[in-house]
Amino acid sequence: MTQHTPLVIKLGGALLESNQDLAALFTTLNTFINEVKRPLVLVHGGGVLVDNQLKAMGLTSTKKDGLRVTPPEHIGVITGALAGTANKLLLAQAITHGVSSVGLCLGDGGLCRVSQLDPELGSVGQIEGGDATLISSLLSGGFMPIVSSIGITFDGQLMNVNADQAGTAIAEVLNADLVMLSDVSGILDGERALINELTEDRALTLMEQGVITDGMAVKVKAALQATKKLGKPVAVGSWRNPEQLLSLLAGESEFGTRISH
Numbered sequence: 029m030t031q032h033t034p035l036v037i038k039l040g041g042a043l044l045e046s047n048q049d050l051a052a053l054f055t056t057l058n059t060f061i062n063e064v065k066r067p068l069v070l071v072h073g074g075g076v077l078v079d080n081q082l083k084a085m086g087l088t089s090t091k092k093d094g095l096r097v098t099p100p101e102h103i104g105v106i107t108g109a110l111a112g113t114a115n116k117l118l119l120a121q122a123i124t125h126g127v128s129s130v131g132l133c134l135g136d137g138g139l140c141r142v143s144q145l146d147p148e149l150g151s152v153g154q155i156e157g158g159d160a161t162l163i164s165s166l167l168s169g170g171f172m173p174i175v176s177s178i179g180i181t182f183d184g185q186l187m188n189v190n191a192d193q194a195g196t197a198i199a200e201v202l203n204a205d206l207v208m209l210s211d212v213s214g215i216l217d218g219e220r221a222l223i224n225e226l227t228e229d230r231a232l233t234l235m236e237q238g239v240i241t242d243g244m245a246v247k248v249k250a251a252l253q254a255t256k257k258l259g260k261p262v263a264v265g266s267w268r269n270p271e272q273l274l275s276l277l278a279g280e281s282e283f284g285t286r287i288s289h
């Protein structure tokens with residue numbers, strides 16, 4: 029990782045359930061920003077929050093191949109959970125930890141162009157490229173963008189985009205380095221042991237064998253695509269070990285799983 033290459037960190041939504049882990053992570057980010065002085069962008073999910081909000085509204089939700097089936101009547105609640113509550117909780121953490129930040133969604137400034145992925149999934153979006161202008165000017169102004177995975181189609185429909193796909197797409201738009209932080213130490217093999225280096229061939233085998241499943245399969249597929257487009261590995265690790273994260277961000281240590289093609 030070179031000094032001025034932007035770094036995109038994708039945060040999995042389970043982090044939002046723990047104030048202690050949130051505080052530890054933002055303390056680390058503050059240190060990173062002050063010491064390493066590298067442009068930083070956060071992209072976040074919030075799957076757990078979406079589950080809770082839908083349940084509270086008496087709505088049931090299903091997933092297909094790790095993606096949430098999103099009937100158009102659910103998109104308002106999901107937008108509220110992701111672009112509203114999750115985004116603003118993270119912004120609040122940034123403020124209280126002294127990190128100047130701006131909360132955005134994929135539609136702001138044309139950051140990501142989004143279209144419907146598959147009519148069977150309803151209001152689920154896929155990203156077809158984007159425009160780094162807004163994020164670049166925020167980074168130049170010393171702000172850390174915090175981006176939710178809600179997108180808007182060219183004809184104004186709100187879309188629920190998987191946050192791993194949003195993270196990889198934004199890393200591609202910025203030609204950034206990418207670290208994906210989840211609730212596990214990295215990608216685990218059939219014996220639940222951490223895999224340090226994961227290549228495409230092994231990833232495909234582990235997905236076929238049902239060892240990498242659900243949200244992790246979506247993450248690995250998105251990461252594999254990003255490693256090809258970016259020409260560099262993507263790291264998947266835990267938000268539970270911010271000290272390790274700092275070493276990784278400083279280019280000092282191995283961390284979680286490195287995915288390469």
Ligand SMILES: Nc1ncnc2c1ncn2[C@@H]1O[C@H](COP(=O)(O)OP(=O)(O)O)[C@@H](O)[C@H]1O
Pocket residue numbers: 039040041042073075192209210211212214215216217239240241242243244245247
């Ligand atoms: N081989 C695997 N290694 C690690 N986690 C896996 C694996 N296969 C499935 N998972 C599941 O994937 C989850 C992480 O994916 P996801 O819930 O989408 O995370 P996030 O919200 O952080 O993006 C883990 O908590 C775990 O339950």
Ligand SMILES: CC(=O)N[C@@H](CCC(=O)OP(=O)(O)O)C(=O)O
Pocket residue numbers: 039040041042072073074075076078094095096106110152153177188189190191192243
């Ligand atoms: C289409 C789709 O699956 N959207 C995801 C968006 C949030 C997300 O990806 O959150 P995590 O990073 O916490 O998994 C969802 O509705 O759960």
